[in-house]
Amino acid sequence: MIIIGAHISIAKGFKVAAETAHEIGSNTFQYFPRNPRGGAIKDLDDEDVKIFYELVDTYQLKDILCHAPYTYNFSSAKEEVRKFAREAMREDLERLEKLPVSLYNFHPGSHTGIGVEMGTQYIIDIINEVLTDDISSTLLLETMAGKGTEIGRSFEELARIIEGINKKDAIGVCMDTCHIYSSGYDIINRLEDVLDHFDKIIGLDRLRGIHLNDSMKGFNENKDRHAGIGEGLIGLEKTLDFIDHPRLRHLPFYLETPHDEKGHEKEIALIKKKLIERGSMIG
Numbered sequence: 001m002i003i004i005g006a007h008i009s010i011a012k013g014f015k016v017a018a019e020t021a022h023e024i025g026s027n028t029f030q031y032f033p034r035n036p037r038g039g040a041i042k043d044l045d046d047e048d049v050k051i052f053y054e055l056v057d058t059y060q061l062k063d064i065l066c067h068a069p070y071t072y073n074f075s076s077a078k079e080e081v082r083k084f085a086r087e088a089m090r091e092d093l094e095r096l097e098k099l100p101v102s103l104y105n106f107h108p109g110s111h112t113g114i115g116v117e118m119g120t121q122y123i124i125d126i127i128n129e130v131l132t133d134d135i136s137s138t139l140l141l142e143t144m145a146g147k148g149t150e151i152g153r154s155f156e157e158l159a160r161i162i163e164g165i166n167k168k169d170a171i172g173v174c175m176d177t178c179h180i181y182s183s184g185y186d187i188i189n190r191l192e193d194v195l196d197h198f199d200k201i202i203g204l205d206r207l208r209g210i211h212l213n214d215s216m217k218g219f220n221e222n223k224d225r226h227a228g229i230g231e232g233l234i235g236l237e238k239t240l241d242f243i244d245h246p247r248l249r250h251l252p253f254y255l256e257t258p259h260d261e262k263g264h265e266k267e268i269a270l271i272k273k274k275l276i277e278r279g280s281m282i283g
Helices: 014-023 046-058 079-096 116-130 155-164 177-182 191-201 236-243 261-278
Strands: 003-007 028-031 065-067 103-106 138-142 171-176 207-212 252-255
Touching: 003 261, 014 028, 014 046, 014 261, 028 252, 079 103, 079 116, 103 207, 116 155, 138 155, 138 207, 155 191, 171 177, 177 207, 191 236, 207 236, 236 261, 252 261
Parallel strands: 003 028, 003 252, 028 065, 065 103, 103 138, 138 171, 171 207, 207 252
Antiparallel strands: none
């Protein structure tokens, strides 16, 4: 069975988020631990957490993903920006130890003019500092579209980060379909070659999740503009090819498309319907 869900708010608590995930036909979801633009994090409600654990079991929710807010920039030239990112990530990871969540996704950051090499070293230093033995989560580096001074636009850039991490077993990758298409990986015509290249440079064993998005922008344009499934330049059929690929179909898929919960419900239903029509093993 496909593991698929969408980005869901936890503003009303984890209980409501889990119920929403189930109501829209999903068996996983991702969420921001705090306002996506940064800021303070709310204290956990013990009763809400208790019910959340029960609902995860009842609804058989798998691979729930915590997505770091976009304001975290681990490779910034400004020390105070890196300090905020480091402290906030550490706080997020400590919080996950109290939740049925073990995957933490983050954007590597933008080097803001200091260069990829120095920016990469800042990322490595921060991860090595926050990823101590008391943290059991797996950190997922996200593949980026490559706009501006983003780090992570290529598999090689992600591999350089992983190479510098002390606890390599705790590091994985989340592949964003919109991002890699826009960064120049031809998942429409050469998906097998893209996966072979990823396997050679990083290793498919490190691929732990997929952000499932169509793209409003064209191939190799380095633009991060998500579209609804089947509403962009990747298209529905090629998206289904991606989901149903033998090397990928076991992974969790998270929708980050520009739709509300009802829209995500329709997308999930469409994907399942089309996979069943194909005779897919995960339909």
